[in-house]
Amino acid sequence: MSGAFDDLPAQPDAQRLLSAALRAPGHAYLLSGPAGTGKRRHAERFAAALLDSRPGRIENRSHPDLFVLEAEGGSILIDAARELRRDLHMRPFEADRRVYLVLDAHLLRTESANALLKSLEEPPPYAVFVLVSDHAQAMLPTIRSRVTPIPFRRLASVDLAAHTGDPVATPAAIR
Numbered sequence: 001m002s003g004a005f006d007d008l009p010a011q012p013d014a015q016r017l018l019s020a021a022l023r024a025p026g027h028a029y030l031l032s033g034p035a036g037t038g039k040r041r042h043a044e045r046f047a048a049a050l051l052d053s054r055p056g057r058i059e060n061r062s063h064p065d066l067f068v069l070e071a072e073g074g075s076i077l078i079d080a081a082r083e084l085r086r087d088l089h090m091r092p093f094e095a096d097r098r099v100y101l102v103l104d105a106h107l108l109r110t111e112s113a114n115a116l117l118k119s120l121e122e123p124p125p126y127a128v129f130v131l132v133s134d135h136a137q138a139m140l141p142t143i144r145s146r147v148t149p150i151p152f153r154r155l156a157s158v159d160l161a162a163h164t165g166d167p168v169a170t171p172a173a174i175r
Helices: 012-023 039-050 055-059 078-087 110-121 157-164
Strands: 028-032 066-069 098-102 127-133 148-151
Touching (some): 012 028, 012 039, 028 039, 039 055, 039 098, 039 127, 078 098
Parallel strands (some): 028 148, 066 098, 098 127
8 A cells, every 4th residue: 555654744764664564564563753753643554554444444443453552541551451462362354454553552561561462472363563652662672572663753844844834843743
C-alpha cells in the first residue's frame, strides 16, 4: 500500500522502514522517538495498511481485527495486558491478520510488561504488534529486544509549519 504515509509529517527513515514492513510484515514493531513526531498517526496508518482498511476505521477503533492497549490513569495495567493475551487467541474476523496497537508502551507497569512479553515471545502467525513510545529506553530491555525498532526524529520547523501552520508548534500539535 504505497502512499500510506504521504500526508503525514515527514519521517523519511521511519516511512521507508514501515513501507518495507508492509511488503513482508514481521510480528512486532516499536515506533519510538520524541513526543510530537507523528508516531501515533504513523502507527494508525501502518495498522490500517496491515489490515487493508480505511484509516478512519483504525482512528475510531471500529475495525474488528484491531486491539488497542493504552494507559489508564497514567499506566498500562496488568488486566489490560491480560485481556490482550486472551484476545491474541482469536483468529482474524475480516483481515488476514490482527493488529495489536500498544500506545504509550513506556507506561507499561512491570507486571503488565511481563504479560505483554509472553505475548511477544509466542505470537500466532496472524498477529502483528505495533508499540508506540516517547521513552523507549524506559521499557524493559527484553521487550525492546523482541521488536523491530522504527526511529522517529524531531520535526524540522518547515515540517511543523506544513502540518500545523506554526513553525514552533508544541509536540501535542502533531501527536
